[in-house]
Amino acid sequence: MSAPFRLQPLSEEHDRGSFACGQEALDRYIRTQATQDIRRRIAACFVAVESATGQLAAYYTIAAASIPTPDLPAEITKRLPRYPTLPAVRIGRLVVDLRFQGRGLGGALLADAVRRVLLAPPAVFALLVDAKDDQAVTFYQHHGFQAFASQPRTLFLSLATAEKTLL
Ligand SMILES: CC(C)(COP(=O)(O)OP(=O)(O)OC[C@H]1O[C@@H](n2cnc3c(N)ncnc32)[C@H](O)[C@@H]1OP(=O)(O)O)[C@@H](O)C(=O)NCCC(=O)NCCS
Numbered sequence: 001m002s003a004p005f006r007l008q009p010l011s012e013e014h015d016r017g018s019f020a021c022g023q024e025a026l027d028r029y030i031r032t033q034a035t036q037d038i039r040r041r042i043a044a045c046f047v048a049v050e051s052a053t054g055q056l057a058a059y060y061t062i063a064a065a066s067i068p069t070p071d072l073p074a075e076i077t078k079r080l081p082r083y084p085t086l087p088a089v090r091i092g093r094l095v096v097d098l099r100f101q102g103r104g105l106g107g108a109l110l111a112d113a114v115r116r117v118l119l120a121p122p123a124v125f126a127l128l129v130d131a132k133d134d135q136a137v138t139f140y141q142h143h144g145f146q147a148f149a150s151q152p153r154t155l156f157l158s159l160a161t162a163e164k165t166l167l
Pocket of ligand 1: 023092096097104106107132133136142
């Protein structure tokens with residue numbers, strides 16, 4: 001039996017007109033802005049498509065980022081060289097259409113991001129996310145992300161941990 005969802009890069013063939021997650025800004029982003037961000041190399045965007053219907057069920061974006069090393073907890077940095085910043089990948093948006101929420105897709109998107117980042121040649125120390133609201137914070141904490149002390153809505157997860165817990 002084929003998988004219920006296919007995860008692939010966003011392309012012209014995906015119909016985003018009916019995507020609805022309940023937050024207008026996130027719907028507008030996939031409809032009108034994601035393609036431009038890809039073209040300008042500001043973000044990469046990956047989507048989950050329902051195999052049976054071809055419907056766009058979810059998307060996420062990732063882009064290169066860096067973490068100022070002093071922002072990380074001492075128990076992590078004490079084992080690292082004293083570089084001023086560490087390489088990271090930021091998950092800009094991670095969104096599941098309302099019709100598909102609660103079926104494991106959010107977690108599957110996170111795992112897909114980890115897989116793609118691990119395959120890319122540049123080293124990445126951690127994933128970063130800017131959670132849009134408290135509910136998003138709890139979603140990421142549920143998956144092992146930890147908030148920065150100074151920015152409670154920005155969270156990180158080391159790739160070493162993500163590889164063990166999310167794949
Ligand atoms: C947050 C969101 C991505 C979750 O996606 P989802 O497909 O409904 O979640 P899943 O079904 O994959 O849930 C996976 C796990 O996370 C848990 N979870 C889901 N939402 C959660 C939340 N808000 N807080 C804590 N845990 C949550 C589930 O219980 C599940 O746990 P399990 O693996 O132990 O069974 C989705 O609700 C969404 O798109 N919301 C609107 C946009 C948004 O806020 N995006 C995040 C910031 S950009």
